[in-house]
Amino acid sequence: MKACILAIGSEMLTPFRVDTNSLFITERLNAIGYDVRLKAVVGDDVDELADVLRAAIAWADLIVITGGLGPTEDDVTRDAVARVYDMPLDVDEAIADRIRDRFARRGMTMPEINRRQAMVPRGAVVLENPNGTAPGLWIERGRTAMVLLPGPPREMKPMLEGVVRDRLASRSGTACLCRRVLKITGRAESDVDAHAQPTYAKWTSAPIPISTTILAVLGQIELHLTAQAADPDAAQAALDAAVLEMQQVLGPSVYSTDGRSLETVVGDLLRQHTLTIAVAESCTGGLLASRLTDVPGSSDYVERGVVCYSNRSKTELVGVPAALIAEHGAVSEPVARAMAEGIRSRAATNIGIGITGIAGPGGGTPEKPVGTVSVAVICDDETRVRTFQFIGGRDMVKFQAAQAALNMTRLAVMKIQGPREWAERR
């Protein structure tokens, strides 16, 4: 089944905005066997949108449209669809009442303009929007189903889930395009591919073929495995087996096979081992603490963090001796270790982390260029210290340093001696 996703809104045709709704929609459609063949962004122009719709109707089994359902003249999606299918637009008084109620509950009177949102092409099915005024619409004609959804993600997402459950899955048969993602950190893309390729090459000729894509994103490599099969259970079983096989090939550098982020994996490990953590950061400037505390419930194991940006704060907050800084420099393994020791003993946690480095763009020297970062992780009675040489701009160095510290923590908690990381200073 072929799908087309259209995002409507002139603001997404500027240099400042990108359509991200389509990523969520693609994921949900793939899961029920729809193959997304075209995505497009169209401005708030009824003629242009009508042209794009006519072209898509010629081939698509499903067209998902987000945006352009607001109350203003700029919101042209309803009009364009009505024109293409030659359906008259009627005001649905039940919808108008619901919108009026929504305003009334906030002590406001519905502006007359909002009646536009109650316009429905005759014959269309109205999809309720629990989180906003614009209802969605469902129109089926010939081979093509069309779903109109509002643009804001918090309105669009639950409505799509409803449509997927109620109307789309049955339409697509049971074929399923299933995906699994292995997330890997600490290794180069070429290294991962060299090890993984002999294994995934075999999968393409398996009874349920699995295709593999390798993607390098900042601080990690992702292996995307995709299986398509009439029986979703069989596809999932084939993917489960493939994931296991690949984990054996790639070893502990695979940190996630179920979509969890590295900070979530670390948090789950800490909770499982009833460990607490405290961090002392210099060059990452709070990013490590912020990522750890992005995880709901992290107050159970994150005791505190300090950002000791100045040398004085390194001494005052975590007791790094000024003499140690003078001897080795603020960016050095002894200082990273002292930071980890200091924060751990003051916070009385199981784990202490120290990070010190040069995020750039200034501050580099020939000996310690921009991107040099030392990380120390102390977990119970074991101390691990490593120095990395990251590439990229300030935010990239910060992210990779936090990523390396999280990964060192993961391996330390699991008592695994990880392999030497590719970004480590030789």
Place this chain on the structure above:
Amino acid sequence: MKACILAIGSEMLTPFRVDTNSLFITERLNAIGYDVRLKAVVGDDVDELADVLRAAIAWADLIVITGGLGPTEDDVTRDAVARVYDMPLDVDEAIADRIRDRFARRGMTMPEINRRQAMVPRGAVVLENPNGTAPGLWIERGRTAMVLLPGPPREMKPMLEGVVRDRLASRSGTACLCRRVLKITGRAESDVDAHAQPTYAKWTSAPIPISTTILAVLGQIELHLTAQAADPDAAQAALDAAVLEMQQVLGPSVYSTDGRSLETVVGDLLRQHTLTIAVAESCTGGLLASRLTDVPGSSDYVERGVVCYSNRSKTELVGVPAALIAEHGAVSEPVARAMAEGIRSRAATNIGIGITGIAGPGGGTPEKPVGTVSVAVICDDETRVRTFQFIGGRDMVKFQAAQAALNMTRLAVMKIQGPREWAERR
């Protein structure tokens, strides 16, 4: 002049990848007067791409295509263009030689498959690619010019610049589509629009008309002003005047008119007033410190930060009396104030910030629901404390709280009593 941007590649039709080349291309095209009316992502299918091209040729003055110029069977852009225009494809031996040389310089033999990259639709102009093997192509037919560029940004960008300079600008005349963005925080979209509308409504009928788009993004509102004029200087002057007028209407809630982020604006203010800063964070978990230190050179004014997640750490790190926490609760204005005072006196900085709140999803009470955040900013001898009620998930509450703290700092440094913010608890 109407433009269409096409990104070719099946990987951009997965849930994991988004086309970002088009943002750069849009910016460059706008600057020379092209209006981007449609963007699309098409997979590696020659028939489907040909269909999309035929539809675009019907209306577009310019079609920019990125990707699909590699050497494999999956790279179909050349074939689709040749088919649509019925141009035979010839091997250009000069290109083949250049590719062969490129391989030879690395001590490698050109694989036979790379000869595909030397295929040129007869009559097309070849655009050199200094950073890769795939040359670009330029084809002009009737009203429509078509530019084929490779997908990797480091190859695409310099080639587009070359085309823009040499071929496109003259084609479009000298008209320029110029944009300015006003960034506003602390106010609701409807409030900003109600105040701004009478002003921007007049601009549409000015000698150089300016169109205005209002966009609400997390923690801020953006007003995008666009002017199109034959004389770029006149367009810029009209925009300058419009920006000034709008700043007068909206007052100090406009924090940036030149693209700078809020943390950069705050950093520039601190540097300009030679002030130093230290922060004590609870619910934001280090995000405020991380945003402050995202700015290059921030070590000049960021002295330290602490993330006092546990109550014990609030007492130990910034001296919040346990009795104060017991009396008012950890999330309260007195505790926020004590955190700001504690970090400021310990760090001996000009400015101290304290943030305490409930990021959720757990931890809310009827009295202090999820999203309740108290922020205290002490700047020299003035203390400002406010309590907000933010909406959204954990990461949204964290971001908005950091945003509010940055904005309170901005106004405190400027000695401006900002208006009551819309998210403030009534």
